[in-house]
Amino acid sequence: MSCHLAKKCASANNLCHALTRVRPMICIQRYSYAHDIDMNLSGGPVSVLKQKIARGELASDAYQMKVAQTLQRIYQEVHDYKPQQLNLLEKWFGSKRRDAPKGLYIHGAVGGETGSLVINHEWVQLYNELEAIRSACNETYDKASDKASDENKKKEQICLKVIISSGELFNLRDVYKASMVALFAGADFIKTSTGKDTVNATLPMGIVMCRAIKEFERLAGKKMGFKPAGGIKTAQEALQWMVLVKEELGKDWLTRDRFRIGASTLLHDICSEIVKTYEDSKAQFVDVSEEKML
Secondary structure (H helix, E strand, O other): OEEHHHHHOOOHHHHHHHHHHOOOOEEEEOOOOOOOOOHHHOOOHHHHHHHHHHOOOOOOOHHHHHHHHHHHHHHHHHHHOOOOOOOHHHHHHOOOOOOOOHHHHHHHHHOOOEEEEEOOOOHHHHHHHHHHHHHHHHHHHHHHOOOOOHHHHHHHOOEEEEEOOHHHOOOHHHHHHHHHHHHHHOOOEEEOOOOOOOOOOOHHHHHHHHHHHHHHHHHHOOOOEEEOEOOOOOHHHHHHHHHHHHHHOOHHHOOOOOEOOEOOOHHHHHHHHHHHHHHHHHHHHHHHHHHHHO
8 A cells, every 4th residue: 555645745845735735545456565665765744844854944933834734644654454365275266355354444534525545466366455445435535424414425425446457457358357347346437547657548349348337327326427537648548538438438527526637747738729729719800800801
C-alpha cells in the first residue's frame, strides 16, 4: 500500500503544500510498499519538517506542523501495513477473507473522496480483497454520516476506483476477467493503468473494458464508470477515447460521474487548442469585418 502524498513529495514543505491543494487519496497496492515511499522520509513528515526548519530552509509555522502531524499518522499506518500472503491450498481452494488495510480508515478520517487500488492477478484473492475494501469504504462513510440525511450520505460515498493495469496483463481475455471481477466486487470505476506502467492505455484494451462494463450493466442493472489513463497527451487522443465510450457504452457515459481521463499533461494541450480556436475565430471575424468595410 502506498500513499500518493507520502511517496510523491520529496519534502515536508511539498507535503504540506499538496495537502492544502488537493484532497488526500490513498492508493492501495498488492506489491511491497516499502520501495514506493521515499526513503528520505525515514522518520516521516514531521521529522523532515523539523530538519528543514533547523537548517533554515523553512520558517517555523504552526499550521504546517499540524498538517505534517496528520500526514505522520497516515505514513505510520502505511509503514505498518503487512499484506497477508496466500499459501498454495488457499490459491486453489479459496482464500480467507481479510480485513481492509488500515489506511482506508485513515483515508476516511482525513476526508478523502476517492480510493484507488491496483489489482493483482489471482482472481479469487482479488475478489475477496476488493469486497473487503468496498465494505470498509461503506463503513467509513456510514459512521461519518450517521447524523446526515440520506441524500448527503449518497453524496459522501467513497468512490472506489480499481486500476486494472491492462498493459501488464497477458491478453485481452485477462483484461475482461479482471474488469468483471472488479465490477462485481463493488468498483465504481475501472481504470486502464496507473499512468506509470510500461504499457499504458490502448484503444483495444479500452474496448474490452467498456464491453465488460456493458455486460455488467446487463447482468446487474448498474452503470459503472470508466477511466483511461497513461499516454493520453493531446486533445485529439482524448477525443478518440470519448468516441470509443460513446460508441461502446452510449451518451449516458459521457458525464463526469461515469467517464474520466487520467492525464496530467492533457490539460495544457486542451488549453492550447481552446486558445488557438479562439484566436482563429477572432481572426476570421476581423477578416469578414474588413471585407464588409471595403
